[in-house]
Each structure stands twice: as structure tokens, then as C-alpha cells.
Amino acid sequence: MTAVGADQRQQMAYVATQAADARLNVEIETEGMTLNIGPQHPATHGTLRLVARLDGEQVVEAEPIMGYMHRGYEKLAEVRTYPQVTTLINRIDWLGSFANEVPFILAAEKLMEVEAPPRAQWIRTALFELSRIANITLFLGDMAVQLGALTPVFMAFRDREFVLNQIEAATGGRFHPNFDRIGGLKDDLPKGWIDDTKQAMEKIRDFCDEFEELVLGNEIFQARSRGIGIIPPDVGLSFGLSGANIRASGVDWDLRRDGHEALVYDQLDWKVWTHPDGDSFARYWVRLQETREATHMVDQLLDGIPSGPIMAKVPRIIKVPAGEAYAATENPLGEMGYYIVSKGDLVPFRVKIRSASFSNISITPWLLKGVYVPDIITILASLYFILGDIDR
Amino acid sequence: MSPAAVLSGLLAVEVPYWASSVIKLGVVALLVPTAALVLGYVFLLKMMSFMQSRLGPMEAGPYGTLQLLADGLKFIQKEDIFPEKADRTVFALAPLVVLISTFLIYVVIPTGPDAVVAQLDVGIFYALAVSSLSVVGILMAGWASANKYALMGGLRAAGQLIAYELPLVLAVMGVVIQAGTLDLQKIVAAQAQGEIFGWDGIGNPFILTQFAGFFIFLVAVQAELTQPPFDMPVAESEIVGGYQVEYTGFRFLFFFMGEFGTAFAFAALAAVLFLGGWALPWGDLEHWAFNIAGPAIMLVKVLAVAALIFWFRFTYPRLREDQLQRMAWKFLIPLSLANIVVTGIFKVAL
Numbered sequence: 001m002t003a004v005g006a007d008q009r010q011q012m013a014y015v016a017t018q019a020a021d022a023r024l025n026v027e028i029e030t031e032g033m034t035l036n037i038g039p040q041h042p043a044t045h046g047t048l049r050l051v052a053r054l055d056g057e058q059v060v061e062a063e064p065i066m067g068y069m070h071r072g073y074e075k076l077a078e079v080r081t082y083p084q085v086t087t088l089i090n091r092i093d094w095l096g097s098f099a100n101e102v103p104f105i106l107a108a109e110k111l112m113e114v115e116a117p118p119r120a121q122w123i124r125t126a127l128f129e130l131s132r133i134a135n136i137t138l139f140l141g142d143m144a145v146q147l148g149a150l151t152p153v154f155m156a157f158r159d160r161e162f163v164l165n166q167i168e169a170a171t172g173g174r175f176h177p178n179f180d181r182i183g184g185l186k187d188d189l190p191k192g193w194i195d196d197t198k199q200a201m202e203k204i205r206d207f208c209d210e211f212e213e214l215v216l217g218n219e220i221f222q223a224r225s226r227g228i229g230i231i232p233p234d235v236g237l238s239f240g241l242s243g244a245n246i247r248a249s250g251v252d253w254d255l256r257r258d259g260h261e262a263l264v265y266d267q268l269d270w271k272v273w274t275h276p277d278g279d280s281f282a283r284y285w286v287r288l289q290e291t292r293e294a295t296h297m298v299d300q301l302l303d304g305i306p307s308g309p310i311m312a313k314v315p316r317i318i319k320v321p322a323g324e325a326y327a328a329t330e331n332p333l334g335e336m337g338y339y340i341v342s343k344g345d346l347v348p349f350r351v352k353i354r355s356a357s358f359s360n361i362s363i364t365p366w367l368l369k370g371v372y373v374p375d376i377i378t379i380l381a382s383l384y385f386i387l388g389d390i391d392r
Numbered sequence: 393m394s395p396a397a398v399l400s401g402l403l404a405v406e407v408p409y410w411a412s413s414v415i416k417l418g419v420v421a422l423l424v425p426t427a428a429l430v431l432g433y434v435f436l437l438k439m440m441s442f443m444q445s446r447l448g449p450m451e452a453g454p455y456g457t458l459q460l461l462a463d464g465l466k467f468i469q470k471e472d473i474f475p476e477k478a479d480r481t482v483f484a485l486a487p488l489v490v491l492i493s494t495f496l497i498y499v500v501i502p503t504g505p506d507a508v509v510a511q512l513d514v515g516i517f518y519a520l521a522v523s524s525l526s527v528v529g530i531l532m533a534g535w536a537s538a539n540k541y542a543l544m545g546g547l548r549a550a551g552q553l554i555a556y557e558l559p560l561v562l563a564v565m566g567v568v569i570q571a572g573t574l575d576l577q578k579i580v581a582a583q584a585q586g587e588i589f590g591w592d593g594i595g596n597p598f599i600l601t602q603f604a605g606f607f608i609f610l611v612a613v614q615a616e617l618t619q620p621p622f623d624m625p626v627a628e629s630e631i632v633g634g635y636q637v638e639y640t641g642f643r644f645l646f647f648f649m650g651e652f653g654t655a656f657a658f659a660a661l662a663a664v665l666f667l668g669g670w671a672l673p674w675g676d677l678e679h680w681a682f683n684i685a686g687p688a689i690m691l692v693k694v695l696a697v698a699a700l701i702f703w704f705r706f707t708y709p710r711l712r713e714d715q716l717q718r719m720a721w722k723f724l725i726p727l728s729l730a731n732i733v734v735t736g737i738f739k740v741a742l
Contacts, residue, residue, distance in 0.1 A: 035540055043629045057544070057713065146629045148620050148710025154444035220621050220709045373544070374712045377630050 032060055035373075039068045043146055043377045046387025048361070052368070052376065059376060062368035064361055069391040077351040082108050082182060082318050085348070089338075090176040092355060093389040096135030096332040098127045098167065101180040104338045104351075106261050107327035108182050111320045111342055115262060119308045120184035125263045126301040127170065127179070128329070129294045130197070133204055134163045135332035136291045139384050143284055144215050146381035147224050152215055159207040162200040169193055182318055184311035194302045201295040208292040216285060225280040229367050229379035232278060239366070240359035243334025245383060248286040249278035255330035263329070268300050280382035287384070319346055333357050333389055353392055357385035416509045420498045424491075427656035428649045432460050434695065435702040436652075443706050470641035475538055478638065482536035487639065487646035489529030494650045496522035497657040502577050503670050504686030505678050515576035516568065519661060520561055523616065526650065527553040530625070533647075534635040545634020548713055549618060549625035555720040556615035556622075562728035563608035566735040567598050567665045580669035581677055595673030599666040601738075604731045606666045608724055610697075613658045614704055615716070617651065621708035622716055655701060656694060663693035 033054045039047040047068035053060040073092065077085045089104055090097040102124060109115065116124065141156025164174045170189055171177035179186050215221055231241065233249045246253060254272040256265040273289040275282035322344040328337030334356025341350040360383050367379055407415070437459060441448030449456035474480055500515040502508040512518050527550055534546015568574055571582040579598075586596025599606050615622040626634040636647050663669060670686030671677055711719070 033540060042632060144709060148623060148627060148629065149708060150440070150620070151444050151706055154446065158445045215709075218709060220711055223715055224709060224712060372712060372714070374624070374627070374630050374710070 057373045059368050059371050064364050066390050069387050073392045074351055074353055081346050087178050090178055092392055093333055093386045095138055096131035097175055098131040098177045099331045102128055103327045103329045103336055105180045105182055107325045107338045107340045110325040111323050114183045114312050114314055116184045117309045117312055118306045120310045121264050122301055122305045126298055129298045130163055130167055132294050132332045133291055134160055136287050140211050143381040146377050159203055162203050166197045166200050183314035188310050201298055204295050225378055228280045228375050230279045239363040242356050244286045245360050247274045248282035250274055250276045255335055261327055261329055268297050270297050280378050283382040355389045357389035361385050361390055423498055424495055424653040428652035429460050431652045431656050431698055440706045467645040468642050473640045475638045477538035479536040482532050486529045486533035487643045490526045490650040491646045493522055493525035494653040501660045503690045504683035506683050511577055514574045516564055517574050524557050530635050537638040539638050541631040542635050542637050545625045545631050552615055555717055556612045559608050559724035559728050560612035563605040566602045566605040566731050569735045569739055576664050580671050583668040584671035584673050597668040608728045617655050619705040621711050623710055624713050659694045659697040662697045667693045
């Protein structure tokens with residue numbers, strides 16, 4: 001071992017001070033903050049809870065915690081007869097209730113091997129699109145209010161009313177129609193409904209034009225939503241995203257066109273809207289175009305309703321033969337499907353509900369890494385979930 | 393005796409110093425809540441409702457005019473809640489600090505040749521200085537609430553108010569250069585007695601030459617008031633009211649009065665600086681009748697400016713905090729500096 005030279009001692013002293021400085025710097029490094037967003041938070045429109053670890057205003061990681069509104073519909077469905085189940089599942093996505101009933105009824109019809117008469121199918125499809133409009137118009141206002149613009153949401157509520165009135169006129173229920181039946185529909189359309197609905201569609205088209213300028217054209221809205229929460233198509237698909245969320249990432253996939261259900265979309269002239277960007281702006285844009293497209297579809301449906309019965313021949317007491325069936329439709333929020341297992345009883349043996357929001361929200365931990373707190377709200381709003389659709 | 397003579401006689405009465413001080417205190421103390429009520433009713437309750445296809449309150453009083461009084465009474469009845477971990481003294485003082493800064497602005501706003509509480513040589517400087525006191529109160533509220541959302545709101549407010557103090561002052565500089573004085577009364581007189589290329593039909597309201605300054609002033613005021621599109625400190629959908637989140641009852645009422653009282657005060661400052669204040673370009677500025685007509689003229693101009701401010705508030709979405717800072721430092725401040733340079737060149741050249 002050699003003696004330590006003077007210059008070496010100096011060097012070691014320098015290293016020691018450096019190390020001491022480094023320790024000090026480590027000690028005064030600030031800890032992150034854990035922010036609990038929800039379950040009682042205006043931006044989670046319901047009871048979603050988001051635990052976000054923050055570094056300043058930047059999110060290190062965020063985890064959605066759901067289940068605060070779990071109502072056990074899958075279990076409840078096991079002790080209810082098939083017609084009774086529609087009352088329950090109306091309340092899954094409460095903004096577009098009628099659309100919830102359709103895939104369940106379609107799955108049950110598959111098992112029973114009945115098919116609704118053409119008139120029922122056309123009206124069913126028209127009501128399906130009406131509930132899509134009722135659902136998405138609210139999103140168009142809601143995302144603006146999440147970004148701080150107070151007025152659009154009131155306009156959305158105002159114009160959504162025209163559609164709700166038509167749904168109420170046809171079904172008797174504004175929010176929860178409970179109108180779809182195995183083998184057809186509960187009632188025929190009331191007198192004058194078709195003309196009134198066409199007028200309502202005019203108003204919704206005006207609403208879409210107005211929002212395209214008021215919200216999409218606003219520089220601040222663009223600054224807040226463009227490039228925020230970008231979902232690449234492969235990542236979106238691997239998380240099971242569906243609906244407008246995945247179409248906004250450029251994936252041309254729509255169950256109305258690509259599905260195999262007994263609705264009459266193949267007889268209509270319409271197109272699937274996609275956007276290549278995959279950001280929050282694209283999701284808003286796609287939903288706006290879809291709303292406008294839906295009004296054109298409703299117009300065509302109203303013109304094409306054939307005459308005939310609205311109910312197929314089904315027994316008064318419905319016993320579904322044993323078997324399994326899955327039916328999925330393109331609901332306002334995305335793919336919604338019901339997997340029914342029947343043992344030939346009055347009640348289903350097991351119902352598995354595949355709801356869109358549950359899968360759509362699962363991407364949030366991936367998506368929220370590194371964004372700022374205000375962008376959490378933008379991203380959550382643009383993913384557009386309904387709490388009832390997540391928790392069921 | 394004619395009524396005019398009676399009035400001028402009344403106004404000519406010499407009042408002792410203590411009495412005039414009491415009267416002035418009373419006027420300011422009454423003016424702030426009244427201003428908050430007027431703006432709250434006309435814009436927050438009615439204009440916003442009409443823009444959103446609703447009627448707004450219609451039941452309390454004729455056409456809902458007494459709604460805010462009813463709300464105020466309700467706030468006073470509420471329990472005064474302190475959060476468990478709050479710093480009680482600071483928590484209680486914070487709304488008062490905000491409200492006091494509002495009261496102090498009103499001291500220098502002129503509404504007539506004699507109808508002003510204190511005519512200061514540095515009037516506009518004083519007004520902008522005391523208006524920025526409110527940031528202390530907001531920071532106190534955010535810190536003392538012992539709430540993460542409140543803390544974030546308070547810090548956002550601090551960053552924002554400091555960033556926008558600068559364009560606010562720089563925007564006013566153009567007016568000060570053109571008028572050659574910091575005294576608000578003299579700024580009013582300069583506009584009333586000014587002329588546009590030799591034509592003195594409407595005087596020379598500074599909005600005509602200082603339109604860039606007016607624009608910057610309005611934007612900065614919007615940020616100072618923490619209103620959309622700059623309402624990040626109180627963003628309901630993000631941080632649920634920010635620094636106000638733990639406040640209830642009359643302390644919350646103080647914040648409300650502070651917000652709308654300050655909106656009124658800034659609208660009045662904008663009216664004085666850019667729209668000619670209480671004066672009309674015709675007639676003698678020293679005439680006693682302006683003490684009666686001045687406040688009415690001011691009110692019209694204040695409501696016009698406030699309508700602009702609140703129109704932005706009800707229409708625009710909210711910027712993000714970093715975008716707000718970028719806008720202040722990279723756009724508004726260079727623009728206002730350029731405005732000062734151009735104003736200076738014209739001032740020297742003409």
C-alpha cells in the first residue's frame with residue numbers, strides 16, 4: 001500500500017464534498033403527491049375514482065378504481081325472466097337506454113330462433129340510432145364543459161330534448177323505454193311520429209353545424225385537445241377499445257357494418273367516420289360526424305319502414321331453449337354484447353355483459369402517464385364513459 | 393329657487409373633514425356589495441341564462457332581481473366550518489384580505505369632478521398595486537385550507553396573477569404616456585379635451601389610439617379575475633373550485649363579493665382609461681352637474697366593458713396553465729412593449 005500523495009488527498013476531499021452535496025440533494029428532493037380524484041368529483045360524472053401520483057402538476061401514474069356503483073346486474077338477471085331483464089339493462093348506459101336492450105333481445109332471439117318482422121326491425125334500428133343521438137349530443141356538450149366552456153352543455157341539453165321527446169312519444173319512456181321485446185316491439189308507432197322525428201333530425205343537424213363552429217372551431221378547444229391523449233391504433237386494439245374511441249385512431253371498424261346482427265344497416269346508405277390522429281380532438285370530431293350521420297340514417301329509416309306486423313309469433317310465457325348465444329351491437333359508447341347461457345328455463349342461467357366503457361376506461365393508466373392534471377380531465381371526457389356502463 | 397340651484401347650494405356646503413371621511417367610507421362600503429350585486433344579477437344570472445336558453449331566477453322579486461340578496465342571506469345563515477387541519481387564523485383572514493384589496497381599488501375611481509374618494513397623483517399606479525394584493529389572500533386561502541385541491545388552486549392563482557400583472561401594467565403605460573399623467577382625473581380630462589386630427593367632436597377617448605392596450609388590458613383583467621378562459625385557479629371540472637373549495641357561508645360570500653366587486657372595479661378602470669370615464673366631451677368639466685351625471689355615465693360605460701368581460705367568460709373554454717403562461721410571456725408582454733414604443737414615438741414626433 002502506497003502513501004497517499006497530497007494531490008490525491010485533495011482529489012479525495014473533493015469527491016467527499018461532492019458526495020455530501022449529492023446526499024443533501026437527495027434528502028431535500030420533494031416527494032410526489034397522491035391526489036384522489038373522485039369518487040365525488042364533477043369530472044368523473046358518476047363515481048369513478050382515480051388515484052393519481054403527481055409530481056407537481058404532472059401525473060407519474062394514475063389508476064382508475066371502479067366498482068362504487070356496482071349494482072350486480074349480471075347476478076340479478078339470473079333471477080328474472082327474459083322480459084324482466086330489459087328493465088334492468090335499460091339502466092346500464094342510461095343516456096342511450098334503448099340501445100342497451102337491443103343486443104340482449106337479439107341474443108335471446110338467436111336462442112329462440114325467432115326473427116322480428118321487418119317493420120319491427122326497421123323501427124328498432126331507428127330507435128337505436130335515436131338513442132345514439134340522445135347519448136352523443138350530451139357528450140358533445142359535456143366535453144366542452146369539462147374544458148371550461150359553460151354554454152355548450154346547455155345547448156346540448158336543449159336540443160337533446162327534441163330527440164328524447166320522440167323516444168318518449170314512441171315508447172312511453174324518456175330515459176328508460178323498456179320497449180324491445182323478444183320477437184318484435186311492444187307497440188307500433190303513434191300517428192304523426194315520422195314527420196315529427198324528421199323535424200327533430202333537422203334540429204339535430206343544425207345543432208351539429210353549430211357545434212362544429214362553436215366548439216371544434218375554437219382555438220382554445222383545439223389547443224386543449226389536439227395532441228392530448230393520443231392512442232395509437234395497435235395500443236387501442238390491445239386494450240379492447242371500441243366505438244368512436246378506436247375509430248378516432250384510424251381503425252375502420254364498426255359493428256353496424258361489420259357485425260352480423262339482424263338490424264337493417266345493410267340497407268342504408270351511410271359511411272363509417274374515422275380520424276387518423278387518435279387524440280382527444282379526433283374523438284370529439286368522430287362523435288360529432290357520427291351524430292350527423294345518424295340523423296341521415298334515421299331519415300332513411302323513417303322513409304323505408306315497411307308495413308306489416310310488429311311482433312313475430314312467440315309464446316306468451318317465454319321459455320328460452322337450452323344453449324348459448326352472443327350478440328353484440330355498435331352502441332353509442334362502443335361494442336356492447338350479451339352472452340346468454342340458457343338451461344331451457346324461464347330465467348337465463350348466466351348473462352355476461354360486455355359493456356364498452358369498462359374496456360374503454362382500462363386504457364387510462366397507460367394513457368395518463370406524464371400528462372398534466374388538466375389533461376386528465378380532457379382525456380377522461382374524450383374517452384366518454386358512463387359510470388353505469390363501467391360498473392353495471 | 394329652482395331645483396338646480398338647490399342642488400348646487402347643497403353641493404357647495406362645506407363639510408368638515410371628519411364628516412366627509414365618514415361619508416366617503418360609507419359610499420365605498422356600500423358601493424362594493426352593490427356593484428357585486430349588479431354585475432352578479434345582470435350578467436351571471438341573466439345574461440348567462442339568456443345565452444344558455446334559460447330564464448334564470450324568476451321567483452325572488454320582480455324578474456328575479458332579489459335572488460342574490462336571498463342567496464346572500466342564505467350564506468350568512470350557514471355554519472362557519474373550519475377544516476380540521478386548517479390553519480385557523482390564516483384561513484379566517486384570507487377572504488378578508490381579498491375583499492380589502494377590492495375595497496381599496498374603489499378609493500381612486502373618479503365618478504365626477506368632486507365625486508371621488510381620494511384624488512391621488514399616482515392614482516392608476518395605486519389602483520393596480522392594491523388590486524394585486526388579492527393574490528396574497530388567495531395564496532393564504534390555498535395554503536391554510538389543508539387541502540390538495542386548494543393548494544393547487546392557490547399556487548396556480550399565484551403564478552397566474554403575477555404573470556398577468558405585467559401585461560396589465562404595461563398596457564396601461566401606453567395611456568399614461570399619451571395622457572402624460574398617472575392621475576385618473578387628469579386622464580379623464582385629457583380624453584375629454586383631446587381632439588382627433590383637430591376635430592374635437594367626441595374628444596379623444598384613448599381606445600381609438602390605444603386599441604392594442606385596451607385589448608391587452610381586457611385579456612389581463614380576465615386573468616386577474618380568474619374568469620374563463622383563464623379560470624384554472626378555480627376550475628370546477630379539474631380542481632373543484634381551487635382555493636375556495638373548503639370555504640362555506642359568509643367567508644365564501646366574501647370571495648364572491650371580491651370577485652364581482654373586482655370585476656366592477658376593473659371595468660371602471662377600463663372605462664376611465666380607455667372610454668373617457670365620467671366626462672362628456674361637451675361642456676365644462678368643472679361644472680357641478682357632472683357630480684350627478686358622472687356616476688350615471690360611468691355606469692353605462694362600466695356595464696358595456698363588463699358585458700365584454702362576461703361574454704368571454706360564458707363562451708370560451710379554459711386554457712391550460714402552461715399555455716396561459718406562454719401567452720402572457722411570449723405574446724402579451726412583447727405586444728404591450730411594442731405598444732409602448734409606438735406610443736412613445738408618436739408622442740415625441742407629434
